[in-house]
Amino acid sequence: MIMKTILLAIALIGAQLTASAQYKKAALQAAGxxxxxxxxxxxxxxxxxxxxxxxxxxxxxxxxxxHFKxxxxxxxxxxxxxVEGAGFSVATLKVTADFDQVKVENDKHIVFGGQTLHFVNVKPQTLQGEKEVTVIDKDFVSAKTYKKYSTQTKMACYATGTMADCCQPGTKPAGKRVYHVTI
Incomplete structure (x- = not known):
């Protein structure tokens, strides 16, 4: 009985932490x-x-x-x-997220809002409060910008966008998709 109570408490705390990790809004610039x-x-x-x-x-x-719900x-x-279904493409996508003492550093993954974020070209820091991150994956930036960031990471997941192609030990991603972002 005590073990069930402890497991339930852990599950509730985990659910609360996941709910607090949230994207607030995004600035999307469309091309075309x-x-x-x-x-x-x-x-x-x-x-x-x-x-x-x-x-x-x-x-x-x-x-x-x-503005997100x-x-x-x-x-x-x-x-x-x-955007693509409407016949256009994404030029930039900047997402504002509410961080709570999230430690980030270059070429490291974090799980945020149920997704895996891979930070590229960032200094080690702790994110607190609302911060804007720019998605730098292929089809979210220009080909020139994508190529620029590809030289700043040695991890294969940047080219494919999937965790299966990433070799960071000890990472437990939330799903296979990895979003590459910078600050």
Whole structure:
């Protein structure tokens, strides 16, 4: 009976910690938008995402500010897929996340919001509060930017985006997908 109580307490604490690790919003700049109808089509596609609460737009910079619903998991690949489905591509995706004493360093993975983040070109630091990270995976940045970051990591997961291709010992990823980010 005592063992069941302890296991239940551990599970509840783990669930609470996972819920507090959360993405708040994202600034998405789309490439290829040439008119208001293009922007409107992209915005309509993004609004169908179950984790998006509301969207603000800046037509001058073709940027969409996606505000996420609290306690709903965010899937960054689905954001990219919606933009591509509307006929465009992601130029940049900057995600604001609420960190709570998260230690990061170059070429290390952390599990955050149910996803594995691989930090590239960062100094060792502890993230606290809302911080913006930029997704630097292929199809989230320009080919030139992607190539630049590829020289700053020796881990194979940057090229493939999957944990199976990563050789960091002791890492227990939340799923196979690895998102590469920088600050």
């Amino acid at each position: 938008l040439t008119c208001a109808m293009c922007s409107n089509a992209t915005q309509k596609a993004l609004k169908t995402l179950p984790f998006v609460d509301k969207i603000d737009t800046d037509l001058n910079t073709t940027t969409f500010i996606l 609290p306690n709903v998991p965010v899937n960054l690949d689905q954001i990219k897929q919606k």
